[in-house]
Amino acid sequence: MLREIGVESLEDLFAGIPAELRLKSPLNLPTALSEPELVEKFKSYAGKNSSDLLSFLGAGVNDHYIPTAIDALISRGEFLTSYTPYQAEIAQGTLQAVFEFQTLMCQLTGLDVSNASMYDGSTALAEAVLMAARISQRRRFLVAASVHPEYRAVMNTYARHQDLALTEIAPAECGSIDVVALDQRLGADVSAIVVQSPNFFGNLEPLADLAGLAHRHNALLVVAVAEALSFGIVNPPGPAGADIVCGEAQSLGIPASFGGPHVGFLTCRETFLRNLPGRLIGQTVDTEGNRGFVPTLSTREQHIRREKATSNICTNQSLFALMATIYCSLLGKKGIREVAIQNVAKTQYALSELQKISSLKLRFPGPRFNELVIELPVPYEAIAPKFQEAKIIPGLALKAYYPHLANCLLLSFTETKSKADIDRLVQLLGSVA
Amino acid sequence: MKFPADCVYTREHEWVRVQDNVAVVGITEHAQKELGDVVFVELPKVGDTFDTNETFANVESVKAVSEVFSPVAGEVLEVNDALAASPQLVNDDCYGDGWFVKLKMSDARELKDLLNHEEYAEFVAEESAE
Numbered sequence: 001m002l003r004e005i006g007v008e009s010l011e012d013l014f015a016g017i018p019a020e021l022r023l024k025s026p027l028n029l030p031t032a033l034s035e036p037e038l039v040e041k042f043k044s045y046a047g048k049n050s051s052d053l054l055s056f057l058g059a060g061v062n063d064h065y066i067p068t069a070i071d072a073l074i075s076r077g078e079f080l081t082s083y084t085p086y087q088a089e090i091a092q093g094t095l096q097a098v099f100e101f102q103t104l105m106c107q108l109t110g111l112d113v114s115n116a117s118m119y120d121g122s123t124a125l126a127e128a129v130l131m132a133a134r135i136s137q138r139r140r141f142l143v144a145a146s147v148h149p150e151y152r153a154v155m156n157t158y159a160r161h162q163d164l165a166l167t168e169i170a171p172a173e174c175g176s177i178d179v180v181a182l183d184q185r186l187g188a189d190v191s192a193i194v195v196q197s198p199n200f201f202g203n204l205e206p207l208a209d210l211a212g213l214a215h216r217h218n219a220l221l222v223v224a225v226a227e228a229l230s231f232g233i234v235n236p237p238g239p240a241g242a243d244i245v246c247g248e249a250q251s252l253g254i255p256a257s258f259g260g261p262h263v264g265f266l267t268c269r270e271t272f273l274r275n276l277p278g279r280l281i282g283q284t285v286d287t288e289g290n291r292g293f294v295p296t297l298s299t300r301e302q303h304i305r306r307e308k309a310t311s312n313i314c315t316n317q318s319l320f321a322l323m324a325t326i327y328c329s330l331l332g333k334k335g336i337r338e339v340a341i342q343n344v345a346k347t348q349y350a351l352s353e354l355q356k357i358s359s360l361k362l363r364f365p366g367p368r369f370n371e372l373v374i375e376l377p378v379p380y381e382a383i384a385p386k387f388q389e390a391k392i393i394p395g396l397a398l399k400a401y402y403p404h405l406a407n408c409l410l411l412s413f414t415e416t417k418s419k420a421d422i423d424r425l426v427q428l429l430g431s432v433a
Numbered sequence: 434m435k436f437p438a439d440c441v442y443t444r445e446h447e448w449v450r451v452q453d454n455v456a457v458v459g460i461t462e463h464a465q466k467e468l469g470d471v472v473f474v475e476l477p478k479v480g481d482t483f484d485t486n487e488t489f490a491n492v493e494s495v496k497a498v499s500e501v502f503s504p505v506a507g508e509v510l511e512v513n514d515a516l517a518a519s520p521q522l523v524n525d526d527c528y529g530d531g532w533f534v535k536l537k538m539s540d541a542r543e544l545k546d547l548l549n550h551e552e553y554a555e556f557v558a559e560e561s562a563e
Binding site: 274299300304305308 | 473475493494496497498500
């Protein structure tokens, strides 16, 4: 090969790299291992993971039961190995799955149209904000501080070079957005009110009131939903007046996987259809009158409209959208509602038990789905070793995200937690707090 | 192709017809043929103002989305609401029922900078030859 490209030796090939930059000794790497040795080595690494922890972590990635049918179905090669269909019409199965996903997202959010999915909840919200700016032709956004801190970070990254201004509105004592402060800040420059519901603290936002406020100022209401399972019991945002509803569908059959990959969704009113970013699959009939599926309204997209496209997202998160689609199909309306009710019931049980501990304080008492914030009498770090010893992760310490909530923990209670699990947590909290 | 003599034209393929000091604006027969079947027209709101050459509308065909530029500066007095339900009017009757907006011109002298129907016909012929 060296001869083919016209050099004498390997040294000649790297002659262009100055001598002082070149490595003179061999790389500091262990010697090669045989396959069985390698497998043993990685098993020993894997053994360092704790798999027997009882975790009440939520905060945007939730621990829900995943029906085994999902893995079995998505493992089919037709789904598992296919990429976004560029030769679209021959990929009818993929297109139908995406079409069903869109239909389900519309049914869950109560809005008219959904795109083919986004990367995750945070990018879905960032795109929703860009979309609202295009629709309103205004640049300012009033963003609840109770929107997931990482969603806000992604939104800031997107907004920074788009000349968009994000103004944070603090929560009221109950946990939902401070409507008085919000009302004072609203004006003709505001593109949209942006909230998350259930918000980062687990509380529900008064969406109908917020929609009324936004619309009075010709602004939009953008709602992010990080816990999609809440749709099973909480009134959908669409009929409450939300204009764009986006979020994260991880709760619908997708493993936590250290925080991703997951799948985002983005839905809106039909009037905003042409401002919706990303792929969109439509239903049609072929020349023989048979039902079929096609990518539609592609003229909004980057591969056709170039720099004037609604977004540079030219793909979707198909496999994970399929997982959410299978989850919803398996459980059905009644099943999703049943799981959601279990989440509420377990959270309420946990809350009633936690409130028996006098040193703990419920931080945000407003209505909630499956998460709550408690204030400890001491910083969490002070009692963390006790929890490590007991193999319990009680929740997320909020200090890193909200300095004023220094002693607060965010806890999540899903259907995967038994009464005994909750009792174990409460008992330990009672003994150390 | 038809390029009516009572209109003036831009090199971006818009036409302007002045009626009672109001500029009626649309896209030319050449433009609609290049676009193909028009499926959606996004129009501005009454009261919006535009500078010369500013994008004031978008035309979506089955092939592409194209921007439509304001031939003269002015304020939108009226938009063709019929295009919402019947975007194909742009294909069927681009100089008549397929008009886009009526503008109150900021400076009618700007019209002098535009092409007359003969100059435009020549421009289209040259552009097509390239």
